[in-house]
Each structure stands twice: as structure tokens, then as C-alpha cells.
Amino acid sequence: MSADTVFIKGLKTEAVIGVFEWEREIRQALYIDVVMATDIRLAAAEDNLKHTLDYKAITDRIQHFVAQSGFKLIETLAEHLAALLQAEFGIAWLQLSVHKPGAIADAQDIGITIERGEKP
Numbered sequence: 001m002s003a004d005t006v007f008i009k010g011l012k013t014e015a016v017i018g019v020f021e022w023e024r025e026i027r028q029a030l031y032i033d034v035v036m037a038t039d040i041r042l043a044a045a046e047d048n049l050k051h052t053l054d055y056k057a058i059t060d061r062i063q064h065f066v067a068q069s070g071f072k073l074i075e076t077l078a079e080h081l082a083a084l085l086q087a088e089f090g091i092a093w094l095q096l097s098v099h100k101p102g103a104i105a106d107a108q109d110i111g112i113t114i115e116r117g118e119k120p
């Protein structure tokens, strides 16, 4: 058992996202944080990427998925993205945040955080 994680913080993406009609006409910036449970010991022992979560591959997948999405709610985006990452990369547990800093003019940042799966 380990408490190891691989994380990605503040990943910039862009999508059509929002409930209002004007939001369906533009692309808005979304920033993604993800913390993913993994055991890094074998990768470290063998110094081999194939035994850990490849943050470059995961980053590419997140940006591609978000770019082609068109959800209304950031909650829906987060649920779909979390499920996709768990299925495609075999991630037992993750914490995922979606930030939509442009959503409220008077707020510095707005967003949600979800956790899915069981910690190994």
C-alpha cells in the first residue's frame, strides 16, 4: 500500500461550456487540477515510465477531451472526465477540480472538486 500520487495542476484547456445562450457561442478557459493515486515504487526502482502514470499522455487526453466537449455544467464535464481517466489509465482513485475563473466577474476563481474511486 502507498499514498503516492501523480498530479497535474492548473492545466489550461478551452471549451464551449455554460448554461446561458451567449456561452454557447464562445470558447472559455477552464483550468484542470487532477491528483491520481498510483504506486510509484516500481517505476522508480526500474526508472521506467511504463510502470507509472504518464502525466504527458494524461495531459494530452484531458486537453483533447475538454476541447471537443460542449457540456452546460462544469459538474458534467468533471464527471465525464473523471470516468474517462479512470477507465483509460486504470486509476483507482482521483481528485479532479475544474476551475472556471471567468464565470463570475467579482470572483477570483470558481469551480468544483470531486473525488472518485477508492484509495488503494
Ligand SMILES: Nc1nc2c(c(=O)[nH]1)N=C([C@H](O)[C@@H](O)CO)CN2
Pocket (backbone or CB within 6 Å): 017, 018, 019, 020, 023, 072, 073, 074, 075, 100, 102, 103, 104
Ligand atoms: N454549480 C454550477 N453553477 C453554475 C454553473 C455550473 O456549471 N455549475 N454555470 C453557470 C453559468 O454557466 C455561469 O458560468 C455563467 O457565469 C452558472 N452557475
